[in-house]
Amino acid sequence: MKVSIIGAGMVGSSIAYATMIKGVAREISIVDINGDLAEGQALDLSHGAPYVHPVRIKGGNDYSLTKNSDVVVITAGRAQKPGETRLQLLKSNAKIISSIVESCLKYSENPIILMVSNPVDVLTWVAWKKSGLPRERIIGSGTTLDTARLRQNIADHCKLDPRSVHAYIIGEHGDSEIASWSTANVGGVPIKEFCNGCLAKGCERDKVFERIFENTRDAAYKIIEKKGATYYGIGLAVARILETIAGDHHSVLTVSSVHEEFRGMRDVPFSVPSVLGKKGIERILPLKLSDDELKGLENSAKVIKAAIESILENREPRAESPRDGK
Numbered sequence: 404m405k406v407s408i409i410g411a412g413m414v415g416s417s418i419a420y421a422t423m424i425k426g427v428a429r430e431i432s433i434v435d436i437n438g439d440l441a442e443g444q445a446l447d448l449s450h451g452a453p454y455v456h457p458v459r460i461k462g463g464n465d466y467s468l469t470k471n472s473d474v475v476v477i478t479a480g481r482a483q484k485p486g487e488t489r490l491q492l493l494k495s496n497a498k499i500i501s502s503i504v505e506s507c508l509k510y511s512e513n514p515i516i517l518m519v520s521n522p523v524d525v526l527t528w529v530a531w532k533k534s535g536l537p538r539e540r541i542i543g544s545g546t547t548l549d550t551a552r553l554r555q556n557i558a559d560h561c562k563l564d565p566r567s568v569h570a571y572i573i574g575e576h577g578d579s580e581i582a583s584w585s586t587a588n589v590g591g592v593p594i595k596e597f598c599n600g601c602l603a604k605g606c607e608r609d610k611v612f613e614r615i616f617e618n619t620r621d622a623a624y625k626i627i628e629k630k631g632a633t634y635y636g637i638g639l640a641v642a643r644i645l646e647t648i649a650g651d652h653h654s655v656l657t658v659s660s661v662h663e664e665f666r667g668m669r670d671v672p673f674s675v676p677s678v679l680g681k682k683g684i685e686r687i688l689p690l691k692l693s694d695d696e697l698k699g700l701e702n703s704a705k706v707i708k709a710a711i712e713s714i715l716e717n718r719e720p721r722a723e724s725p726r727d728g729k
Contacts, residue, residue, distance in 0.1 A: 404428050404649040407469035407511075409503050410478035411435035411462065414519060414729070416444045417638025418476060419460070423448055426456030427646045432472070435479070438464030470510040474648060476641060477503055477530070480520040493525065493714055500526050501533045508534060515648060515683050518543045519641060521729070523576050524659050524707045525714070527672045531661045539683040543659030545674030546572040547640040548729060549580055550657045553619045560615060561598070563589065570594065571657050572619065573675050573690070574703030580674075581699035582616045586690055623729055633729040644679065651681040660684050666697065671704045671711075 406428040408415045412435075419431055431448075435441035445462025452458060461468050469475060480496045500520060507514065516534060518527045518541070527543035534541060549572035551565075558565035570587035574580045587594035598608050626633045647654040657674045665675065665687060676688040692700065 404473045404645075405430040405432070405471060406474050406476060406645060407432040407434060407472040407507065407514075408476045408478065409434050409469075409507070410480070410520070411437065411441040411444045412478065413632055413634040414637055415476075415478040416448075417634040418478065418519070418641045419444065419448055421638040421642035422645055423451065423455055423458055423460070425642050425646055426458070427642060427649050428458060430459045431461075432468040433460070433462040434464065434466060434468055435462075436464055438462075466506040467510055469507050472507070472511040472514045474515045474517055474645060475507045475511065476517045476519060476645075477526075478519045479503060480526075493522070493710065496520065496526060497529045497714055500529050504530050504533045513540070515540045515542065517641065517644060518659075519637065521576070522710065524672045524674075525710045527659050528661055528707075528711055529714075531672075537683075538661050538663060539685070541661065542644070542679075542683060543672060543674070544576070544637065544641055544644065545659030546574070546576050546580060546657045547644065547674075548636050549576060549619060549622075551636065551640060552622050553582060553615070556615045556618050557587075557594070560611065561589070571676055571690075573657060574673050574700050575707050576659065576674065577706070578620065579699075579703040579706045580620060581696060581703060582612070582619070583690060583692060583696055584612055585693045585696060637729040647679045648681055648683070653678055653680050653685065655679075655688065658684065660687075662687065666700070668701065668704045671708050673700070673704050673707055675700075 406422060408419055411433050419433055422428055433441045433445050441462035445460045449460045480499055516530050518530050520526050523543045531541040553570050553572050554565045554568040557568045557570060568589055571583045572580050573583055589597045623633050655676050656679055658677050659672050659674045661670060661672045675690060678685040
């Protein structure tokens with residue numbers, strides 16, 4: 404499989420590094436407006452090639468490097484400038500993503516486009532609109548990392564292997580995301596029943612769940628405060644998505660996609676558990692949500708839809724618009 408990564412910053416290079424170590428791709432191309440940076444990242448990575456599965460790595464600022472890509476991963480975009488409004492940033496990044504998609508499609512006829520740039524849900528919609536490709540081939544990294552954080556936080560609290568925890572963050576990759584506690588389980592045991600057997604005396608289960616969710620939702624803010632950016636976690640999350648596509652694994656991941664219809668919500672991108680394979684999204688799983696969770700998901704979809712409409716109508720998005728960071 405050939406993977407092209409647009410954006411050679413810490414997120415893009417972390418994805419390339421994780422993808423290389425996992426042996427997912429036979430060829431990795433890194434493209435950035437800063438050609439020297441892309442070339443340098445590719446050269447640095449290539450020196451580790453003798454220690455991993457055979458892989459060719461190239462870098463530069465020419466989109467011809469992406470020719471015949473199976474998957475195009477987009478991490479490019481720019482940060483908010485002082486005094487700039489959210490709408491200005493959204494419109495600017497929408498233009499950047501549109502230009503990237505157009506450039507990549509000149510060299511690859513029918514790639515899967517994997518959006519990582521933030522706000523990921525809105526930009527997934529932009530890529531879908533611009534590309535004209537089927538919905539199943541436009542994927543956002545969505546809440547794959549948020550879901551991993553939730554499972555890790557549950558595992559830390561319950562002293563478990565996080566791979567044995569099955570729980571999902573759904574909706575927006577942002578402040579309106581929700582945890583689907585009603586479907587969460589450990590070894591088939593609903594999480595609420597499991598936790599009843601391990602809570603310390605005087606510890607309230609709902610307060611524990613609330614604290615775990617808040618730590619999950621706010622993780623990016625904490626990491627950015629301490630080291631300026633997040634990139635290792637999203638690098639591994641995206642490599643997992645790529646691994647699933649390359650191997651046609653039919654794995655279930657909480658990626659974002661533009662839903663034709665999900666519980667009455669149409670043409671809005673958000674994350675729910677989805678089966679992934681070599682052709683992209685194969686099917687969306689019909690989650691059995693509680694009434695409160697469904698209301699939360701509907702609210703999350705409205706936040707994303709409002710941000711999309713703000714671009715189309717040239718007005719400021721609401722304060723709840725998607726956050727920056729991973």
